[in-house]
Amino acid sequence: MTGGLVPRRSVLYMPASNERALEKARTLPADALILDLEDAVAPDAKDAARENACAAVRSGAYGDREVAIRVNAVGTPWHAADLAAAAAAGPHAVVVPKVGSADQVRALVAALEAGGAPERTRLWAMVETPQAVLDVRDVAAASPRLAALVLGTNDLVKELYAAHVPGRAPLLTALSLAVLGARAAGVAVLDGVYNDVKDLEGFEAECRQGRDLGFDGKTLIHPGQVEVANRVFAPDEAAVDDARELIAAFEEASAQGRGVVTHRGRMVENLHVESARRTLAMAEAVAARG
Structure with missing residues (x-):
């Protein structure tokens, strides 16, 4: 998977x-x-x-x-x-x-x-x-x-x-x-x-x-x-969209050298990015299941 x-x-x-x-x-x-x-x-x-x-x-x-x-x-x-x-x-x-x-x-x-x-x-x-x-x-x-x-x-x-x-x-x-x-x-x-x-x-x-x-x-x-x-037990569409946006915001801020990253008013750290990536991976695994 x-x-x-x-x-x-x-x-x-x-x-x-x-x-x-x-x-x-x-x-x-x-x-x-x-x-x-x-x-x-x-x-x-x-x-x-x-x-x-x-x-x-x-x-x-x-x-x-x-x-x-x-x-x-x-x-x-x-x-x-x-x-x-x-x-x-x-x-x-x-x-x-x-x-x-x-x-x-x-x-x-x-x-x-x-x-x-x-x-x-x-x-x-x-x-x-x-x-x-x-x-x-x-x-x-x-x-x-x-x-x-x-x-x-x-x-x-x-x-x-x-x-x-x-x-x-x-x-x-x-x-x-x-x-x-x-x-x-x-x-x-x-x-x-x-x-x-x-x-x-x-x-x-x-x-x-x-x-x-x-x-x-x-x-x-x-x-x-x-x-x-x-x-x-599957990520819903809103959770998947939020995960994608959070990762994009973090990667954009990192590319610009910004030390503080926020997404929808929330402070974003590496642990949040890891959770978001797991959400996307699970959504993909569920989709692959058919």
Whole structure:
């Protein structure tokens, strides 16, 4: 992608046990797909779901979007088989629930490599427990193969004995710590899901909150949420125009040897120029996605 940026505005969970859903996913405009072997799959369908997910990855039928497989958690009866099969299939990423420590990250990476995972297959670690939140920077920095943190907000609410409320006040500390840890380690970070698929107004408000906190995008549980996430997490036309004008003003002032640069009444420094260039790079990457 342009500027090395990979859009992950919308990352949609799809139950790998549902072959029709996997077929439909080929046409959805989500930036990334997570073919789920965990929560969305009943115990007696786990084996078939694993086969479906790996076949879908190997099919190459999902275009240039990222396709990940979420395996069952460490300690479950299905984890080892899931991880070995996913490694052999070679998706863009393997998503692992309830990753709680840097040592666990390194063990997962070793297992992926032992299973023959190609270089492109990255680890996405789910942050779903208080311990993971408190150790999030170490988790994020544990291996070069780890490319993203994924918030499991439903599990966090349960573990905290908290409540799902508009504005997510009980989760704000955890959300911010996750973003801080991801940015310190230089990895992506994805916000958790919104449970009420019919409440698009509430969903959009939560997308805007996640964007403002610094998340790269949002994990989704329904195709109807894709359009909103794509729109909210992409730079709009006004932001792109402002970024272009800011860069032009800075470059003109620098060429003239002026030490003070202003744009629309605001003082402009190098950090603002870097942010503007990232906005343009993301807009170009989104446009290239089509």
